[in-house]
Amino acid sequence: MSSLFSDDEPAAFAPPPGPGPDAPLAERRRPHRLADYAGQPHLLGPQGVLTRYLAAGRLPSLLLWGPPGVGKTTLALLLASELKQPFAALSAINAGVKDVREVIERARRQRGTVLFIDEIHRFSKAQQDALLGAVENGTITLIGATTENPSFEVIPALLSRCQVYVLEPLGPDTLRGIVAKALAEDPTLSQIKVKLKEDHALLALSGGDARKLLNLLEIVVQSTPPDKKGVVTVTDAVVQQVAQRPLARYDKGGEMHYDVISAFIKSIRGSDPNAALYYLAVMLEGGEDVKFIARRMLILASEDIGNANPNALLLATSCFQACTVIGLPESDLILSQTVIYLATSEKSNAAYTAIRAAQAEVRARGVHPVPVPLRNAPTRLLKQLGYGKEYEYSHNGAGNFAAQEFLPDALSGTAFYDPGQNAAEQRIREKLRGWWGEKYGY
Known part of the structure; x- marks a missing residue:
């Protein structure tokens, strides 16, 4: 996707030319x-x-995150069209820093320009850095997919300047509506008498991907001979025969991707290594990305195990690093070892509940x-105001501990961390009780 700018100035938004009759159905049905x-x-x-942003006549810079075929590119085009702002589009696959600049x-000659970047995750750090100033000062409104x-x-500096919105896989009712409208409104399909007897296979094989759904529908309808009455009957068996795919196949880009990782x-959280190994x-x-699997285990190691077994996070980190270096097929052994270790480890969500509280x-x-004794005092005035004056250096106390107030006065005695019911965290509870007595209720 190249820039839609003219050679001279950014123009008001104009939608790209519509697809011809020979284009795939998914392109013909793009709203x-x-x-x-x-x-x-x-x-x-x-x-x-x-909807609220559009009603106000403006958009922030935003990132649209979601699986393939849920309408990220289409949504970006339609948002720019609604606002009638100057528009440009780049693809991270073939655009470089020079194109961005x-x-x-x-x-800069016409502020308010919407710049759409497809597959922005493929941009290098240098390419993403090139966007920062223009996004921050409003020269462009960035929409990344x-x-x-x-x-x-996405680099943290750019991420902090954008709102992230998650696009979800399309549900069965939405997919059925897309099919019905395509059969009724598409100039080509509407000329064919189609009886949609069954749609389970059609929906399942699409995996929540509208593009895949429409293109499969078109192939099925065009390749299925009509009966004596001229009717093309679509059944699950017909769809599977045309697609040459069993329904149970895992689709890493579709809805099953989310179901299986869940x-x-x-x-693992439920301590069942056999089920975890199956999934x-x-x-x-x-063909799932091994880094995606390893990242999820990294999160789990803190969320569901935490200080019940601190080694879980270390092993999960090593697993991610090893998978990044080695890749498939050998990473399956590393993932298997880590899955078994995490599933059979003691569990605690105390770290998770503590930070959420x-x-x-x-x-x-x-x-x-912040309590005055804990405040930094880099200047003479702040020292005169007593900043840091009553702070007790913990290492000067017995056992490297000096009892003092660290929380703000309004929160004195508030306990956010409740050690889990496991041997490791019970030892932590005992240490906390020894230091703080009854202050936090340990």
């Missing part, structure tokens, strides 16, 4: 109005966040003043 966009009601419904330079987690694939994590095998056989306190009551 040209936001009202025709299917799915994502959490973003585009009456109370959706993007050219777009930004042209955009990605199938990868932006937390890992079952995988819950099996690991499903993902590996389906602390965050809830900050969000509910704001930030309280």
